[in-house]
Amino acid sequence: MQPEPHPPIDDFAVNAVLIAVRQAADVICDRSxxxxxxxxxxxxxxxxxxxxRSALGNRQLISRLGALIEQEILxxxxxxxxxxxYGYHLTHMGLDLFDVFATMVRWDNAWSPDGSAKGVLIEHLSCGASPVExxxxxxxxxxxxxxxxxxxxKASHKDVARVPPKATSYRRSSSATAANATERLHPLAHCFxxxxxxxxxxxxxxxxxxxxxxxxxxxxxxxxxxxLSDRLTRLVHLGILRLNTQKEAGRTGAYMLTEKGIALYPILLAIQAWADKWLRDRYRSPVRLKHRTCGQPLQLSLVCSSCGKALQRANARITVP
Ligand SMILES: [Zn+2]
Ligand SMILES: [Zn+2]
Known part of the structure; x- marks a missing residue:
């Protein structure tokens, strides 16, 4: 890879995004x-x-659907x-996760080993293009x-950095360690x-x-x-982190983000934007980010790779094999 004079990743922006992502993770981030x-x-x-479609057992399915209803996502x-x-329908809060899944599809298409997001397609109904990035x-x-x-x-973090992770709501991580063969068959498995x-x-x-x-x-x-050891190993295996074996900038045995890992950032941003809209509470202020290139407050906009126009839940269709 060509060493380029990249501008540094802004710690404050990542930290602010982390708080929101952590909050969202409590609500949506388990594989099921x-x-x-x-x-x-x-x-x-x-x-x-x-x-x-999900191949989940009855009990797990009831429990997960119930939790998503409780969170007002379904x-x-x-x-x-x-x-x-009865049918299970997405609420406005659930529908608003469209950007999160769309950024996941883009990343999976670009970086997963089979390069296909396992057949998840997004069609832009406005322009008729399918699939679109x-x-x-x-x-x-x-x-x-x-x-x-x-x-x-606003690079001051008095309110932001203090929110502790809700340790109690970290569900048993068996779903993570026991990623079995069936689960890997799911679409977006690499991203999930x-x-x-x-x-x-x-x-x-x-x-x-x-x-x-x-x-x-x-x-x-x-x-x-x-x-920690398990997760570091897995992230290295997935190509998100790499372990320095050679002395590089004075560091040996250090875990470094790869470009594939850095490319996950838009997903973090989409999750943060969703959390800011739906999960904001008295513990934190809204995250205020700036786009370095134009110097303006960041307004995220999801667009279709084919026509360049807005890609939204209302004018798009996701199909999953
Ligand atoms: Zn800009
Ligand atoms: Zn389009």
Whole structure:
């Protein structure tokens, strides 16, 4: 890879985004929820169809759907009275996750080993193009947003950096460690390997904050040695981090983000924007970011790669094989 004079990734922006992402992770970031929400975005509504498509067991399916209803991301509505039958529909809050899945599809297409997002397609109904690559760009200068082009406006973190992770709501991470063969068959499996596991997200964002060594990850995240070791190994295996074996800028044995890892940033931004809209509470202020290229407050805009116009839930269709 050609060493380029990249501008540095802004720590404050990453830190601000982390707080929002952590909050969202408590709500949506386990693998089963992501799989169900992706199917819901592709139009699946009935229990039996969710079961068939997701291959989740009844108990797990009931529990996950119930949790998503409790979070007001899904709503259960009767479609038949005799016998009583219910469908599960995305609420506005759930529909608004479109940008998150769209950025995931783009990343998976670009970086997953099979390069196909496992057949997840996005069609832009406005222009008729299919599949399209959703591109997250600055609404003002229309440049694609990257980790290196975003800085935080207000670099003071008194309210932001203090929000602790809700340790109690970290669900058992068995879903992460026991990523079995069936689960890997899901669409967007490569992306869900990371975003379906909260510890992986913590390690990822710490890496964006230039945490490099095992001990520093442990101190920053407050994570047990075996879980940390497992997640670092997995992120290296997935090509998100690389372990320096040679002495590089005075560092050996350091975990560094790869370009593939840095390319996950638009997904973090999309999750942050969603969290800011739907999960903001008294614990934190809205995240205020600036686009370095044009110097203006960042307004994210998702556009279609084919026609360059806005790509939104209302004018797009997601299909999942
Ligand atoms: Zn701009
Ligand atoms: Zn288009």
């Amino acid at each position: 929820s992501l799989v169900l929400l992706l199917f819901a975005h592709a139009g699946v509504e009935r229990f039996g169809d969710f079961r068939e 709503v259960r509505l009767a479609y038949s009275r005799h016998p009583p039958r 959703p591109q997250l760009q600055c609404g003002l200068c229309a440049e694609e947003v990257t980790a290196r082009s975003v800085v935080e406006i 390997e990371i975003f379906g596991d909260k510890w992986s997200i913590e390690v990822l964002v710490s890496a964006f904050l230039r945490t490099r060594n095992f001990g520093d990850f442990q101190a920053q995240i407050g994570i047990s040695t075996n879980i």
